[in-house]
Amino acid sequence: MTKIAVLGAGKIGEALLSGLLSAGRSADDLMFTEKHPGRAEALEKQYGVEGLDVAGAAAKADVLVVAVKPQDIEPLLDELAPVIRPGTLVVSLCAGLPTKLFERRLPDSTPVVRVMPNTPMLVGEAMSAISAGSNAGEEHLSTVEELLTAVGKVARVPENQQDAVTALSGSGPAYFFYLVEAMIDAGILLGIPRDLASRLIIQSAVGAATMLAEGGQHPVILREAVTSPAGTTIMAIRELEKHGVRAAMLAAIESARDRSIELGRQHED
Ligand SMILES: NC(=O)C1=CN([C@@H]2O[C@H](COP(=O)(O)OP(=O)(O)OC[C@H]3O[C@@H](n4cnc5c(N)ncnc54)[C@H](O)[C@@H]3O)[C@@H](O)[C@H]2O)C=CC1
Numbered sequence: 128m129t130k131i132a133v134l135g136a137g138k139i140g141e142a143l144l145s146g147l148l149s150a151g152r153s154a155d156d157l158m159f160t161e162k163h164p165g166r167a168e169a170l171e172k173q174y175g176v177e178g179l180d181v182a183g184a185a186a187k188a189d190v191l192v193v194a195v196k197p198q199d200i201e202p203l204l205d206e207l208a209p210v211i212r213p214g215t216l217v218v219s220l221c222a223g224l225p226t227k228l229f230e231r232r233l234p235d236s237t238p239v240v241r242v243m244p245n246t247p248m249l250v251g252e253a254m255s256a257i258s259a260g261s262n263a264g265e266e267h268l269s270t271v272e273e274l275l276t277a278v279g280k281v282a283r284v285p286e287n288q289q290d291a292v293t294a295l296s297g298s299g300p301a302y303f304f305y306l307v308e309a310m311i312d313a314g315i316l317l318g319i320p321r322d323l324a325s326r327l328i329i330q331s332a333v334g335a336a337t338m339l340a341e342g343g344q345h346p347v348i349l350r351e352a353v354t355s356p357a358g359t360t361i362m363a364i365r366e367l368e369k370h371g372v373r374a375a376m377l378a379a380i381e382s383a384r385d386r387s388i389e390l391g392r393q394h395e396d
């Protein structure tokens with residue numbers, strides 16, 4: 128079985144390890160590196176997956192999944208470049224970082240696949256977009272696809288769309304959590320206890336998401352079905368329009384896309 132090492136076991140690295148274990152992958156085929164010893168110890172204990180240093184992971188793994196913050200990439204590449212074995216597949220989950228950064232810093236012909244996942248990976252519901260670097264071919268994309276299909280859905284995209292994808296689905300869960308948080312607050316405003324408000328809103332979110340995912344209908348049709356003439360929903364929609372919520376969403380996602388581009392530029396020559 129392919130041996131996978133996660134380099135940097137923070138939030139998304141842990142989500143991948145945990146998701147792969149839940150999907151039935153053996154702990155013996157997984158390993159991680161983590162610079163905080165306390166965290167490494169806690170992860171080893173919780174998941175039974177071995178924590179190693181970068182050289183140890185590079186010696187054992189067939190696939191190295193880079194999951195450090197973009198700001199921490201340079202020291203990791205300094206460590207990895209002298210120890211990586213030829214042909215090892217490098218999979219980057221880092222926002223903004225182009226495959227050419229890895230290709231420039233790692234030995235010639237290292238295959239690199241850039242991925243933008245999201246945290247619903249923890250529950251097997253990730254949305255991941257993958258792009259091949261210039262040394263990666265169909266076999267590398269298939270390997271990554273197989274890995275990520277175990278923890279959610281996967282789309283292939285050209286690398287020049289990855290900054291937009293990062294703003295849409297990479298950060299996307301945070302926008303939904305933010306909306307849910309605001310809707311629960313509205314419940315509090317209306318005098319509903321927090322516990323009940325949370326249950327009402329979270330189940331509404333689950334139901335709406337299931338209809339979107341499984342019903343095959345456009346969101347506009349689904350919204351119209353809720354919106355009765357002179358009813359309650361249209362009053363709320365009028366307020367959302369008045370407060371520019373749609374324009375705010377467009378501006379927010381554009382700004383996230385711009386930040387992804389900027390993170391990549393910080394590592395240009
Ligand atoms: N959190 C999210 O929702 C998503 C994050 N990403 C990307 O995943 C990457 C990781 O993000 P998070 O998990 O949120 O960050 P995080 O800060 O939770 O995790 C990064 C981990 O890497 C460790 N680390 C840093 N340098 C290291 C080194 N040289 N060797 C070993 N370990 C090292 C840190 O101690 C930390 O535990 C980022 O590049 C981010 O852009 C991508 C999609 C979604």
Ligand SMILES: O=C(O)[C@@H]1CCC=N1
Binds near residue numbers: 222293297298
């Ligand atoms: O906020 C971030 O930079 C990362 C990338 C996508 C989601 N979280």
